[in-house]
Structure formats: C-alpha cells, structure tokens
Amino acid sequence: MSSAYKRILLKVSGEALAGDNSFGIEPPFLQGVAKQIADVARGGTQVAIVVGGGNIFRGMAGAADGTDRVTADLMGMLGTMINALALSNAISRQGMKSKPFSAATMPSVADTFTARDAKQALEEGFVVVLGGGTGNPFFTTDTAATLRAIELECDVVLKGTKVDGVYSADPKTNPDAVRYSSIGYDKVISDNLKVMDTAAFALARDNSMPIIVYALDDQAGLSGVLEGRGLSTRVGKDA
Ligand SMILES: Nc1ncnc2c1ncn2[C@@H]1O[C@H](COP(=O)(O)OP(=O)(O)O)[C@@H](O)[C@H]1O
Numbered sequence: 001m002s003s004a005y006k007r008i009l010l011k012v013s014g015e016a017l018a019g020d021n022s023f024g025i026e027p028p029f030l031q032g033v034a035k036q037i038a039d040v041a042r043g044g045t046q047v048a049i050v051v052g053g054g055n056i057f058r059g060m061a062g063a064a065d066g067t068d069r070v071t072a073d074l075m076g077m078l079g080t081m082i083n084a085l086a087l088s089n090a091i092s093r094q095g096m097k098s099k100p101f102s103a104a105t106m107p108s109v110a111d112t113f114t115a116r117d118a119k120q121a122l123e124e125g126f127v128v129v130l131g132g133g134t135g136n137p138f139f140t141t142d143t144a145a146t147l148r149a150i151e152l153e154c155d156v157v158l159k160g161t162k163v164d165g166v167y168s169a170d171p172k173t174n175p176d177a178v179r180y181s182s183i184g185y186d187k188v189i190s191d192n193l194k195v196m197d198t199a200a201f202a203l204a205r206d207n208s209m210p211i212i213v214y215a216l217d218d219q220a221g222l223s224g225v226l227e228g229r230g231l232s233t234r235v236g237k238d239a
C-alpha cells in the first residue's frame with residue numbers, strides 16, 4: 001500500500017477522538033484513527049499530524065463564558081496536547097514509531113516543536129504528532145496544520161473531518177448543498193465556505209499548499225483517499 005505522496009500533514013479534529021460523545025477520548029475511535037495512520041506510515045508515506053482539541057476545550061467557548069480569550073486559548077492549546085499524547089501513544093501501540101512534539105515549552109511532557117527536529121524524526125521513520133496548535137492564541141489547529149505542512153515541506157494537507165468534502169453550504173444545515181470534487185482557494189475564501197477557517201485557506205493559497213478534505217469514517221480510509229479512492233474535495237490553485 002503506497003501513495004503518490006512522500007510526506008503528508010494530517011489534521012485530526014478533537015471531535016474525531018470523542019467518537020459519538022462530544023467530550024473526551026473514546027478508546028475505540030482513538031485506536032481506529034491510529035490504525036489508519038499506522039497503515040499509511042507502514043506503506044512508506046511520512047506522516048505528520050496536527051491534532052485539534054475541540055473534544056476538551058475551545059477558547060471561544062471559554063471566552064463566551066467570561067474567561068479572558070488569551071487564557072481560554074491557552075487552555076484550548078493544552079487540550080490539544082492531551083490529544084497529541086494519546087494519539088502518539090495509540091500509534092505506537094499499532095506498531096509504528098511515533099513522537100509527540102509541543103508548540104509550547106514543556107520539557108517533561110514532550111520535545112518542543114522545531115521544524116528541524118520534526119523533519120529529522122520524519123526521516124527516521126517516526127510519525128510525528130504536533131500538539132499545542134501554533135502556540136499562539138487567536139489561531140486554530142486548522143491554521144496550525146497548514147503552517148506546519150509548509151514548514152515541514154509536506155506535499156499536501158489532509159483535513160479529516162465529519163463531512164466528505166467542501167460543499168456549496170454547510171451540509172449539516174442545508175440538505176441542498178452540493179459537494180465540490182475540487183475548488184480554488186479564492187472561491188472557497190470568497191464564498192466563505194467554513195470547513196476550515198479563512199486564515200488556514202489564505203496561508204495555503206499564499207504558499208501553494210493543496211488541501212484534501214475527506215470524512216474520517218470514509219470506507220476507503222486514509223490510505224484509500226491518498227490513492228484517489230473515496231470521496232474528498234481538493235482545494236488548490238484551480239478548481
Ligand atoms: N461549505 C461547507 N462544506 C463542508 N462543511 C462545512 C461547510 N460549512 C460548514 N461546514 C462544517 O464544517 C465542519 C467541519 O469542520 P471541523 O473543523 O472538522 O469541525 P469543527 O469546526 O466543529 O471542529 C463540518 O462538520 C460541517 O458541518
């Protein structure tokens with residue numbers, strides 16, 4: 001099993017680890033995601049992962065309840081670090097070497113992220129799991145995923161989520177929404193299509209980083225999506 005890509009950046013949302021619950025980590029879902037990742041890595045593709053934290057804490061929700069936004073975002077970033085440790089360990093249990101990195105300095109927890117060290121780990125065959133987002137408040141892990149993909153010279157960002165691509169409107173609330181098989185950066189931004197935030201799309205556009213949006217529960221799995229099977233939307237320069 002091998003893909004056309006040498007090095008990928010996979011964004012795993014926090015909710016994907018919570019499965020049918022909205023909070024916390026459900027072991028079967030964690031193991032399911034870890035197995036898909038380990039299978040792709042075993043096929044020879046280098047895999048870097050950015051994990052979200054929406055299953056633990058979202059800064060915006062904390063700020064809405066009165067916590068100041070910077071503190072709330074720090075709490076959110078720590079949530080992503082919990083997920084990073086859990087996912088990295090689950091990947092190791094699937095028989096692949098994996099190393100967590102943190103955007104914030106916490107030496108007793110994980111190595112601090114530098115592009116140099118993460119690239120070296122990828123070249124040594126580790127799946128690297130990047131927690132702590134960008135390390136800055138007011139950003140999201142979607143932006144972190146795009147940023148790290150550019151820094152680590154990945155070929156593509158894979159955004160694994162609950163929907164099977166980018167639609168003309170949110171498919172959860174609009175049953176008439178139509179799925180694009182591919183779409184340009186400018187259109188996704190001008191139409192304000194919310195599957196990722198605008199900052200993430202703009203960063204990808206300015207650095208020509210392609211993004212593939214797919215459903216984490218696609219029957220073809222991550223490896224199938226990388227091989228062009230399964231449903232997905234490619235966001236790139238041209239539609
Ligand atoms: N135009 C769109 N196409 C696809 N999904 C969209 C669109 N607009 C909004 N969404 C929503 O974006 C969500 C995916 O974003 P994601 O970051 O994984 O979720 P969340 O923001 O809850 O963490 C989907 O569950 C979907 O409901």
Ligand SMILES: O=c1ccn([C@@H]2O[C@H](COP(=O)(O)OP(=O)(O)O)[C@@H](O)[C@H]2O)c(=O)[nH]1
Binds near residue numbers: 012051076132138142
């Ligand atoms: O660079 C970043 C990335 C994340 N966060 C915080 O971490 C939370 C969890 O990340 P995100 O919402 O992107 O997770 P996901 O929706 O992917 O589970 C966010 O709400 C923010 O509060 C942040 O402050 N800076």
